[in-house]
Amino acid sequence: MKYIKLLAVLSTLCVASFSHAKGVQGFYIGAGVGSTSLDDKDDFFEDSYQVEESGNTYKLIAGYQLNRTLALEAQYTNYGDANIQGTSVLNHQKITVHSWTPEALSFAANAGYTFNNGLRPFGVLGLSMIDLNESKKVMSEDKYLGLRYGFGLEYMPPALNALSVRLAYEADFFFAEEKEIRPGFYSDYMVTELYDFTLDSVYLSVSYRF
Incomplete structure (x- = not known):
C-alpha cells in the first residue's frame, strides 16, 4: 500500500515537471495483470523444497x-x-514452510519506436525497490534493490489514440543475503550466504494517454 501511495505522488510530480514541455506525446497511466514466476538460480530452496x-x-x-x-x-x-513448500515427515504431504508476498516499485527508461500504424516495440531498463513481505524471517533483510529489465510490444489504435494495449515480459533481478548461526568447536559463528533471485511476469496492460 505504501508503494501505491508513493507511485501516486511521483505521478503528480511527473505531470508537474513536464506540463510545459514541447514536442512530447504526453503523460499516461495504466494497469495490467499477468503471470508470476520466482526463479532461484543458486538453489537456495534446495531439492527438498x-x-x-x-x-x-x-x-x-x-x-x-x-x-x-x-x-x-x-x-x-x-x-x-x-509459497515455499516442503514435505511433512508425518504424512508425506506437501506443506507451506513459509511464503513471500513480493512487491516492487520500479523506475525505468522505456525505449522503443512508435510506428505510424500504432505499433511500438520497446525495451525497459531501470531500478526497483523490492519488498519480500516474508511470512517469517528467513533472509537477513526484507527490502532489496533490484534491476528491472524487460521487453514487449505496445499498440495504440489510430482510431483510439488515447488508449494503448501492451503485452510484455518484465523481471526484477536482485541479490539477497541469508545469515545463519552455526555451531563451532569453541563457540557458535555466523555464516552469510548470498543468493540471486528473479521475479518475473508476462502481463497484459491497458493505458490511457492524456
Whole structure:
C-alpha cells in the first residue's frame, strides 16, 4: 500500500515537471495483470523444497512519453504469493514452510519506436525497490534493490489514440543475503550466504494517454 501511495505522488510530480514541455506525446497511466514466476538460480530452496506461485501479478503504471523513442516510467508491481513448500515427515504431504508476498516499485527508461500504424516495440531498463513481505524471517533483510529489465510490444489504435494495449515480459533481478548461526568447536559463528533471485511476469496492460 505504501508503494501505491508513493507511485501516486511521483505521478503528480511527473505531470508537474513536464506540463510545459514541447514536442512530447504526453503523460499516461495504466494497469495490467499477468503471470508470476520466482526463479532461484543458486538453489537456495534446495531439492527438498518447491516454490509454488499463487495468484497473479498486478501492475499500476505511470509514465511520460518524451518522444517517439523514449519514455520515463514508474510501476508498482504486486507479484502475488510465492509459497515455499516442503514435505511433512508425518504424512508425506506437501506443506507451506513459509511464503513471500513480493512487491516492487520500479523506475525505468522505456525505449522503443512508435510506428505510424500504432505499433511500438520497446525495451525497459531501470531500478526497483523490492519488498519480500516474508511470512517469517528467513533472509537477513526484507527490502532489496533490484534491476528491472524487460521487453514487449505496445499498440495504440489510430482510431483510439488515447488508449494503448501492451503485452510484455518484465523481471526484477536482485541479490539477497541469508545469515545463519552455526555451531563451532569453541563457540557458535555466523555464516552469510548470498543468493540471486528473479521475479518475473508476462502481463497484459491497458493505458490511457492524456
